[in-house]
Every structure is written in C-alpha cells, then in structure tokens.
Amino acid sequence: QVQLVESGGGLVQAGNSLRLSCAVSGRTFNNYAMAWFRQAPGKERRFVATISASGSIRYYPDSVKGRFTITRDNAKNTVYLQMDSLKPEDTAVYYCATGPVTAVITATQDVAYWGQGTQVTVSS
Numbered sequence: 001q002v003q004l005v006e007s008g009g010g011l012v013q014a015g016n017s018l019r020l021s022c023a024v025s026g027r028t029f030n031n032y033a034m035a036w037f038r039q040a041p042g043k044e045r046r047f048v049a050t051i052s053a054s055g056s057i058r059y060y061p062d063s064v065k066g067r068f069t070i071t072r073d074n075a076k077n078t079v080y081l082q083m084d085s086l087k088p089e090d091t092a093v094y095y096c097a098t099g100p101v102t103a104v105i106t107a108t109q110d111v112a113y114w115g116q117g118t119q120v121t122v123s124s
Contacts, residue, residue, distance in 0.1 A: 007022075020080065022115055034050065036048040036049045038095065047106050048068065093118065
C-alpha cells in the first residue's frame with residue numbers, strides 16, 4: 001500500500017552536487033522514519049542517511065557525514081537527499097526506504113518498504 005518513487009539521479013563529475021527526491025504515497029507518511037541506502041555493483045546495500053518521522057533526528061555513517069544531508073517535507077510527502085562534494089566511490093544505485101518505526105532506520109532489516117532505486121554515477 002505504501003509506495004516510494006525516487007528521482008534525481010544522474011551522471012556528475014567528482015566534486016559536484018546532486019539532490020535526490022523520494023515521493024511517498026500513503027497516509028502514514030508522517031508516522032514513518034525514512035532512510036536512504038545505496039548499492040554499488042558487487043557490494044551489499046549500505047545505509048546512507050536516515051531521518052525520524054518528525055525530522056528531529058538525523059543520522060549518517062562516517063562515509064557521507066558532512067557531505068550528505070537528508071531532509072523531509074511532510075506536507076509534500078517527500079524526502080530528499082542532498083549530496084555535496086561527490087566522490088567516485090559514491091557511485092551506486094540509491095534506494096529510498098521506510099518503515100513503521102518510532103526512531104530511525106539504519107539497517108536493511110528495519111526496512112518495510114523500498115523504492116525502485118535511482119542511479120548515481122560520479123566520474124573522476
């Protein structure tokens with residue numbers, strides 16, 4: 001019943017910025033924590049960013065901390081991932097995710113719904 005649709009991926013040069021969007025369908029959006037994960041070829045899907053339902057709590061792994069920013073606009077049912085100072089190692093398919101948890105989502109096992117993914121390619 002809950003659907004997530006990512007957009008905003010593309011090909012950029014290292015050092016540039018990109019903003020991903022995730023549009024969520026469902027009446028329970030405001031009650032769900034949101035997260036972004038990414039998966040590079042041959043690698044496991046890894047946590048990128050998360051935000052609590054109210055937007056008051058945000059968390060990032062060290063690999064993107066200081067470069068990526070997750071935000072949400074509950075009025076628009078949309079979550080964003082602003083990616084600055086992109087590096088070639090950021091190249092991956094980025095997935096939006098959500099689940100009916102009260103805090104934040106930092107592991108794939110906590111995800112109830114996934115988006116279809118959007119490709120981000122960073123050239124050197």
